[in-house]
Amino acid sequence: MTKTALITGASRGLGAALAEALCPTHHIIAVGRTTGALEELDDRIQARGGAATLAPMDVATPEAMAVLCRGIHDRWGRLDLWLHCAIHAAPLAPADHVDAKDMEKSVACNVTATATLITYVAPLLGQSGQAVFFDDPRAGEKFFGAYGASKAAQIALARSWAAEAAKNGPKVHILTPDPMPTATRARFFPGEERSNLADPHGQAAAVIAQL
Template identity: 80%
Template sequence: MTQTALITGASRGLGAALAQALAPTHHIIAVAKTTGALEELDDRIKAKGGTATLAPMDITKPEAMATLCRGIFDRWGHLDLWLHTAIHAAPLAPADHIDTKDFAKSVAANVTATGTLIAYVAPLLGESGQAVFFDDPSAGQKFFGSYGATKAAQIALARSWQAETRHTGPRVHIATPAPMPTATRARFFPGEDRSALNDPHAQAADILAQLAASPV
């Protein structure tokens, strides 16, 4: 049976690194809004001898996610792995100057879409599949109100699901990657020395090693 991995937010950064790391062993279902970046990822996956299904979709559109998950069920009948790296990084701002439109986008992408996807993906993972979410300890830091609050809410959803499925599956994991030179981080720290940050491919390898070593 084909091993399948759904990666939401797969076009760049950690999501793309995870897709490439899993390519030799999994068929990658890559979701992102940017078609060109997905096509470039597909080339890199093929170079590793892997295969991918590209899904240029917006995770905040419930009907698109329903179509995606129905397509996964119709073609493969299951998912082995879901890695949720998609995030909306609103501009930094003082808490009393947060733009209401930016905050609404953050809630839609980071919280509402996550809850919707959990409901849609859980039946595909069944008892034996695994889901992975990625924490970021920025909540509560100055100027991170919009991103930090919604990222913390996303992880709270994941922790609830993790507790609820501890004895039944799927297995839910929450990883905290080290700082990486991603586009998201560049928006937050534009003058940072990126050479001191951690390689996304090394982080992806570490995360997958932790999954493989986790108890069933």
């Protein structure tokens, strides 16, 4: 039976690297907001002999996520892996200058969507599946108010789920990859020397080795 891997935030960065790394052994369900980037990912997956289902959706739209998860159930009946890479990176700003719309979008994508997806995906994973979340501990750092607070809340949700599921599954992992030259990081550190950062494909291999 074909193994399945749902990757939310698969269009670029670590999500795309994970999709490419897993495609020889899993059917990839790739969720992202950028259709063109997903199509390019699909080309790379096919070149490696793999197969993918592309889902150009916003994880912050609960109706879309419900349709997606229902489709996974109807087609495969289950899910082996969920890797949650989707994130909204609000512009850096002092805490007393955080834009209300940026904060609202951060909470919607990083917190509310994660909570909603856990309720939808958990039944698909059952007792034997695995979920993976990626920490980026910025809470309390200067100018990271919106991102740091919402990312910390996301990881708090994941830690609660991991504790609750420790005995009966699914297995919930919370990993902290090395800094990578992603678009998200470029927004935070635009003048950074990117050649010193970790290769996303190397980080993807390290993630898979821990599953």
